[in-house]
Amino acid sequence: MNEDRRDFLARSGRLLFLTGAAQLAFDAVLRGEPEAAPNYRTTDHWWGMIIDVEKCIGCGNCVRACKEENDVPREPFCFRTWVERYHVDAEDMERPEVDSPNGGYDGFPERYRTGDGSKNFFVPKLCNQCAHSPCVQVCPVGATFESPDGVVLVDKTYCLGCRYCVQACPYGCRFIDPRTETVDKCSLCYHRITKGLTTACCEACPTDARVLADLKNPKDPVHEFLRTHKVQVLKPQMATGSKTYYNGLDGSVR
Amino acid sequence: MSVFFGHRGHLVRMAALFGVGVTGFFVLQALFVPKDFGVYGHYRAGALDDNRARPAAFAGRAACVECHSDVPDAAKGGRHETIRCEACHGPLAGHAADPTEKKAVRPDPRVLCARCHAANVARPARFPQVDIAEHAGQEACTACHTAHNPLVPPAAGQPGPAPGGTVPPAETPKGETK
Numbered sequence: 001m002n003e004d005r006r007d008f009l010a011r012s013g014r015l016l017f018l019t020g021a022a023q024l025a026f027d028a029v030l031r032g033e034p035e036a037a038p039n040y041r042t043t044d045h046w047w048g049m050i051i052d053v054e055k056c057i058g059c060g061n062c063v064r065a066c067k068e069e070n071d072v073p074r075e076p077f078c079f080r081t082w083v084e085r086y087h088v089d090a091e092d093m094e095r096p097e098v099d100s101p102n103g104g105y106d107g108f109p110e111r112y113r114t115g116d117g118s119k120n121f122f123v124p125k126l127c128n129q130c131a132h133s134p135c136v137q138v139c140p141v142g143a144t145f146e147s148p149d150g151v152v153l154v155d156k157t158y159c160l161g162c163r164y165c166v167q168a169c170p171y172g173c174r175f176i177d178p179r180t181e182t183v184d185k186c187s188l189c190y191h192r193i194t195k196g197l198t199t200a201c202c203e204a205c206p207t208d209a210r211v212l213a214d215l216k217n218p219k220d221p222v223h224e225f226l227r228t229h230k231v232q233v234l235k236p237q238m239a240t241g242s243k244t245y246y247n248g249l250d251g252s253v254r
Numbered sequence: 255m256s257v258f259f260g261h262r263g264h265l266v267r268m269a270a271l272f273g274v275g276v277t278g279f280f281v282l283q284a285l286f287v288p289k290d291f292g293v294y295g296h297y298r299a300g301a302l303d304d305n306r307a308r309p310a311a312f313a314g315r316a317a318c319v320e321c322h323s324d325v326p327d328a329a330k331g332g333r334h335e336t337i338r339c340e341a342c343h344g345p346l347a348g349h350a351a352d353p354t355e356k357k358a359v360r361p362d363p364r365v366l367c368a369r370c371h372a373a374n375v376a377r378p379a380r381f382p383q384v385d386i387a388e389h390a391g392q393e394a395c396t397a398c399h400t401a402h403n404p405l406v407p408p409a410a411g412q413p414g415p416a417p418g419g420t421v422p423p424a425e426t427p428k429g430e431t432k
Contacts, residue, residue: 055378057377058377059369068311068312068344069312086376107369107372110372110373110375121376122376143297144297145297153301153302153305155297155301155304158297158298189310190306191308191310194306195310197310203314203338204340204341206334207381
């Protein structure tokens with residue numbers, strides 16, 4: 001009885017002086033377990049990504065990690081992220097030769113030689129997490145949306161599989177999951193970033209060619225990076241508000 | 255005019271039908287549209303939690319070093335220092351949750367090392383890369399290199415390490431995210 005009253009007083013005291021989220025965290029600390037990010041607030045974050053083309057070595061780690069993490073079908077046309085290899089004649093960047101064998105899942109078998117007057121490089125691609133997404137604008141049922149923290153997500157229970165968004169995305173980042181006939185795309189590992197982890201692709205990237213960025217966090221090194229580097233987004237003329245910034249991007253990349 | 259008023263019945267019936275239609279619409283809407291639709295925008299607010307519900311397959315380095323604290327020490331100052339554990343060892347959240355039941359598998363160095371270090375024209379020139387067959391023959395990479403700190407110090411009287419090895423490590427302006 002005495003014990004119960006003490007518990008009651010302690011609990012009401014915490015409720016009085018702490019917010020609900022802080023109390024949850026406090027209880028988790030008392031129990032000695034890590035809390036499942038009870039303090040995550042969507043309004044505190046604005047997610048994006050930085051991709052440094054000059055660092056990408058085309059190992060395909062991101063592609064494999066993404067498929068593993070997000071249970072993406074192994075079919076060679078289902079990718080939440082993939083890597084493209086560009087082979088560009090130095091004087092003719094209008095017509096690059098682009099290939100992406102199985103999205104880079106199995107790496108890139110050597111195809112080109114040095115000294116043929118061309119440049120060759122890898123470009124990782126993923127959902128650009130646009131702030132003004134064409135795909136969101138065309139969805140007739142509200143099955144895809146920009147979350148308050150700046151991630152374009154899919155509501156699988158609402159998706160009709162009408163494929164409007166697949167056509168609307170200027171970057172080709174969406175596909176139809178053959179198992180469910182609903183659309184799927186990069187969620188920027190929403191289940192990870194909301195728990196304080198980085199995305200699976202960034203976790204697996206050995207050269208830090210891709211780095212998750214929280215544009216609302218003043219301590220995130222992204223701000224310093226954007227100040228000191230000349231970056232570009234893909235297809236800026238589409239005014240999609242892309243938040244995937246590419247460093248060292250060649251003009252031939254589409 | 256008289257024709258119009260003489261057929262008042264038609265208007266009343268039409269209005270009644272319209273009323274039933276509108277009421278029916280709102281009743282069906284209340285029944286079928288989830289309560290949380292439109293809280294943040296034109297979508298179901300619960301979809302955010304649905305997206306968060308997926309379990310993570312990659313545990314993250316912080317979880318790895320809780321037990322394997324010797325590895326960061328071994329990699330310190332080396333070329334592989336900043337690489338996260340699961341970049342090479344694969345997703346191991348299951349192992350992190352239950353280390354006795356789920357064992358991590360040691361990767362095959364001939365396959366693993368080649369993924370990054372096999373020569374490829376499209377790779378940045380400053381990245382260390384070799385023709386595997388020419389560089390190592392049939393030997394396993396780990397016969398000479400330590401995986402966690404791969405640079406082989408040059409033997410006395412020998413030139414520097416293998417091609418690419420003389421290049422300074424890639425700068426990491428962004429460093430770690432976590």
